[in-house]
Amino acid sequence: MSNIYTEDAKKFNLHLDWNHKTKEAYLYDKKDNKIVQCKLCPRRCLIQNGNVGFCKVRKNIDGILYALSYELATHVTIEKIETEAIFHYMPGSNILSLGNFGCNLDCDYCQNWKYSQFQYTDPKFINRYTSDDIVQIALDNNVNILSWTYNDPAVWFEFVIDTARKAKEHGIKSLFKSAFYLTEEAVEQLCEVIDIFAISIKAMDEEYYKKFTKGTLPPVLKNAEIINSKGIHFEVSNLVVTDITNNMESYDKMIDFVLNKLSPDIPLHFTRFHPDYKYTNVEKTPIEDVNNARIRALSRGLKYAYIGNVFSGEGLNTYCPNCKELLIERHGLYSYLKDNIDVSGKCMKCGYTTNIVMENKNG
Numbered sequence: 001m002s003n004i005y006t007e008d009a010k011k012f013n014l015h016l017d018w019n020h021k022t023k024e025a026y027l028y029d030k031k032d033n034k035i036v037q038c039k040l041c042p043r044r045c046l047i048q049n050g051n052v053g054f055c056k057v058r059k060n061i062d063g064i065l066y067a068l069s070y071e072l073a074t075h076v077t078i079e080k081i082e083t084e085a086i087f088h089y090m091p092g093s094n095i096l097s098l099g100n101f102g103c104n105l106d107c108d109y110c111q112n113w114k115y116s117q118f119q120y121t122d123p124k125f126i127n128r129y130t131s132d133d134i135v136q137i138a139l140d141n142n143v144n145i146l147s148w149t150y151n152d153p154a155v156w157f158e159f160v161i162d163t164a165r166k167a168k169e170h171g172i173k174s175l176f177k178s179a180f181y182l183t184e185e186a187v188e189q190l191c192e193v194i195d196i197f198a199i200s201i202k203a204m205d206e207e208y209y210k211k212f213t214k215g216t217l218p219p220v221l222k223n224a225e226i227i228n229s230k231g232i233h234f235e236v237s238n239l240v241v242t243d244i245t246n247n248m249e250s251y252d253k254m255i256d257f258v259l260n261k262l263s264p265d266i267p268l269h270f271t272r273f274h275p276d277y278k279y280t281n282v283e284k285t286p287i288e289d290v291n292n293a294r295i296r297a298l299s300r301g302l303k304y305a306y307i308g309n310v311f312s313g314e315g316l317n318t319y320c321p322n323c324k325e326l327l328i329e330r331h332g333l334y335s336y337l338k339d340n341i342d343v344s345g346k347c348m349k350c351g352y353t354t355n356i357v358m359e360n361k362n363g
């Protein structure tokens with residue numbers, strides 16, 4: 001049992017009272033001797049009584065697995081949907097961004113490590129919200145999309161599911177931004193309530209995943225294919241990391257996957273990295289590198305490729321894949337719809353129908 005977790009939460013300097021029984025986890029099995037096995041992510045941690053799993057926010061208390069961070073948020077803030085590397089769903093929409101803490105990966109260059117690695121999360125940033133509170137905040141601010149983001153919302157699973165379901169009753173959609181290191185059972189449950197997925201694929205390289213993320217690649221790819229097969233809106237992003245993935249071979253592998261296993265219609269975002277967490281000895285990704293990746297993707301047949309963490313430039317804009325007319329111009333996180341894209345996402349110049357969702361359809 002190589003993945004058995006026997007360490008007490010105290011080892012991680014956890015700073016909340018973790019002995020209260022919050023929400024019983026949705027996906028786990030009970031084993032002998034009060035051991036439980038979490039089935040939320042591919043680690044499938046076996047957790048002894050009194051201990052937490054790799055993500056540090058799921059605890060076995062007397063043979064029952066609890067999602068300790070249920071109803072606890074570090075971020076509840078209004079942003080633009082473009083923040084999430086989602087350019088083809090209701091461009092310019094406000095979203096209610098929701099962040100939590102803990103993660104089932106531990107990427108050396110994590111851009112959100114003060115929340116994803118819970119031992120570094122300052123408790124003064126943690127506040128309690130119920131699902132009803134979140135829905136009410138969205139309603140009060142006329143926000144039609146909840147965005148589960150910041151740290152990986154994978155480990156906030158139960159709260160995401162419950163809140164997204166409640167939000168749906170009010171016509172509010174949910175966006176799930178994740179590295180997608182989840183079991184297929186978890187993905188199936190998410191698909192029942194999530195309307196938009198922003199899938200972050202770190203690299204098309206198993207060794208890379210093991211070394212830099214402490215995860216594995218195959219489940220991530222399989223999950224992306226599951227979402228693709230269901231017809232739910234999704235876009236893919238790839239953080240281009242200086243001296244690791246800012247090279248043509250990496251771009252090509254990523255492009256091949258989207259082109260051959262998903263669809264040339266799926267937007268692919270190449271995002272700049274900034275030095276952070278344990279990976280601080282290199283420069284921010286040069287803009288030229290993400291531009292090169294984008295140009296390569298377009299020349300190889302993807303219809304939509306973008307750059308991210310860049311303020312302006314044509315790499316942020318949407319052009320008609322057929323006649324190359326500018327349809328949406330972007331500066332920073334703001335989108336400006338041009339007159340030549342209609343409400344169905346069609347290019348008025350040549351009649352080509354893009355896959356851009358322009359209107360929020362309830363249900």
Ligand code: SF4
Nearest residue numbers: 038041044045053055
């Ligand atoms: S979510 Fe993943 S890392 Fe966390 S306890 Fe479950 S299997 Fe382990």
